[in-house]
Amino acid sequence: MSDEHLKEHLYERKELFKGSFLHALRDTVRLPDGQLATREYVVHPGAVVVVPLLKGEDDQIRVVLERQYRYPVGQVMVELPAGKLEAGEDPLLCGQRELLEETGYTANEWAKAGEMHLAIAYSTEVIHVYFARGLTLGQQQLDAGEFLDVFTATPQELVQWCRNGTVTDAKTLSCMVWLQQWLERPESMDWQASKG
Amino acid sequence: MSDEHLKEHLYERKELFKGSFLHALRDTVRLPDGQLATREYVVHPGAVVVVPLLKGEDDQIRVVLERQYRYPVGQVMVELPAGKLEAGEDPLLCGQRELLEETGYTANEWAKAGEMHLAIAYSTEVIHVYFARGLTLGQQQLDAGEFLDVFTATPQELVQWCRNGTVTDAKTLSCMVWLQQWLERPESMDWQASKG
Numbered sequence: 001m002s003d004e005h006l007k008e009h010l011y012e013r014k015e016l017f018k019g020s021f022l023h024a025l026r027d028t029v030r031l032p033d034g035q036l037a038t039r040e041y042v043v044h045p046g047a048v049v050v051v052p053l054l055k056g057e058d059d060q061i062r063v064v065l066e067r068q069y070r071y072p073v074g075q076v077m078v079e080l081p082a083g084k085l086e087a088g089e090d091p092l093l094c095g096q097r098e099l100l101e102e103t104g105y106t107a108n109e110w111a112k113a114g115e116m117h118l119a120i121a122y123s124t125e126v127i128h129v130y131f132a133r134g135l136t137l138g139q140q141q142l143d144a145g146e147f148l149d150v151f152t153a154t155p156q157e158l159v160q161w162c163r164n165g166t167v168t169d170a171k172t173l174s175c176m177v178w179l180q181q182w183l184e185r186p187e188s189m190d191w192q193a194s195k196g
Numbered sequence: 197m198s199d200e201h202l203k204e205h206l207y208e209r210k211e212l213f214k215g216s217f218l219h220a221l222r223d224t225v226r227l228p229d230g231q232l233a234t235r236e237y238v239v240h241p242g243a244v245v246v247v248p249l250l251k252g253e254d255d256q257i258r259v260v261l262e263r264q265y266r267y268p269v270g271q272v273m274v275e276l277p278a279g280k281l282e283a284g285e286d287p288l289l290c291g292q293r294e295l296l297e298e299t300g301y302t303a304n305e306w307a308k309a310g311e312m313h314l315a316i317a318y319s320t321e322v323i324h325v326y327f328a329r330g331l332t333l334g335q336q337q338l339d340a341g342e343f344l345d346v347f348t349a350t351p352q353e354l355v356q357w358c359r360n361g362t363v364t365d366a367k368t369l370s371c372m373v374w375l376q377q378w379l380e381r382p383e384s385m386d387w388q389a390s391k392g
Contacts, residue, residue: 003263003265003272005343006263006264006265006272006343006344006345007265007272008265008267016213016215016218017212017213017220019212019220019222019236020234020236021234021235021236021318022212022220022236022237022238022318024213024215024218024220026215027267029267031341031343032343033341033343035340035341037341038216038217039217039267039268040215040216040217040218041218041267041268042218042238042268042318067199067202068202069199069202069203069204070313070316070317071204071223071225071235071237072235072237072238072315072316072317072318072319072320073313073316073320073322075313076199076202076203077313077316079316114359114361114364115361115364116364116365116366116369117266117269117271117273117364117365117366118314118315118366119268119314119315119319119321119366120266120268120269120273120275120365120366121266121268122217122218122238122268122319123268123315123318123319124268124269125315126269126364127366144231145227145229145231145233147201147202147227147228147229148202149202159373162373163310163373163374163377165310165311168310168311168312168313168322169312169313169316170312170313170314170315170316170323170366170367170369170370171366173312173366173369173370173373174366174369174370174372176370176372176373176376177355177358177359177369177372178359180372180376181359
């Protein structure tokens with residue numbers, strides 16, 4: 001099935017602005033019916049979110065979570081560890097770096113679960129989703145100006161918090177797709193030993 | 197538990213730009229340790245996403261979905277019907293309007309399932325999540341320059357597409373939290389008759 005009746009094609013590009021964090025473009029595009037329209041959007045380097053599975057002394061699995069103040073929404077949010085890709089960075093290495101920096105954990109096995117496009121109306125951002133297990137606690141290495149609490153919850157608690165409004169962060173909500181798949185079929189994850 | 201060790205407070209605000217669609221601010225904020233930092237983000241009016249449940253002649257429930265080209269990610273995306281709030285618009289009325297405009301369906305019962313914050317690092321956007329049932333097909337009323345296909349899938353197919361990478365739109369992935377809850381416990385939805 002062809003998608004030509006849906007596609008839009010670049011006609012002209014203008015930089016809207018380049019801030020220290022946000023970079024935005026305004027493209028004029030040709031619509032499927034030949035008309036022109038404008039599309040304004042944020043150019044994003046991509047990101048990684050990690051679902052870290054911590055096995056307790058009671059053999060119960062718990063997910064490592066963060067509480068972090070998110071200024072644009074003016075709230076402390078419960079969310080999975082995540083961070084932006086640095087230029088040219090491999091997503092898996094980014095996930096390992098962010099997990100260590102934000103929570104202090106390293107993991108000896110990693111599995112790629114999927115990808116999501118975060119805000120398709122106005123951002124290029126793609127988030128790579130990894131699961132991590134075999135966790136060892138080391139030293140958290142927060143960036144200057146980064147403040148967050150680390151805590152854990154059972155997968156069942158986390159799913160419940162997503163359902164009842166305790167968690168409203170879309171990247172964390174989206175990860176429930178793969179957390180519930182893992183709860184149903186633990187063998188569905190393709191675990192790879194961590195290198196190095 | 198106090199969140200003062202996490203909170204950031206506005207110190208100074210500057211408009212980054214106001215486009216025809218995007219509106220962005222750069223705020224200088226005071227961090228919990230007293231230092232200053234900048235936060236650049238998009239101001240968004242909020243949005244609604246609808247999970248429309250269509251009962252077929254075979255009594256099988258199917259979810260109404262769309263295929264739409266999303267320019268920032270350069271792909272045709274499979275997604276739930278959704279749209280932005282107009283100034284002062286009630287989210288439920290927005291959901292009813294968008295469902296009719298994009299798919300041609302009206303629904304005689306609606307249930308609020310939850311809310312999500314879409315891109316908490318750089319947008320104020322909140323998306324209200326509604327389920328709709330008792331659907332009647334009328335006339336699609338696409339905006340000028342809007343092009344999309346409407347189709348249906350069973351809830352089980354949709355969950356599978358989310359797991360296997362066919363669906364990567366975060367708002368649609370996030371809605372699986374409540375779709376799976378509804379599959380497990382149909383009585384969990386608080387249905388209200390549509391007014392008017």
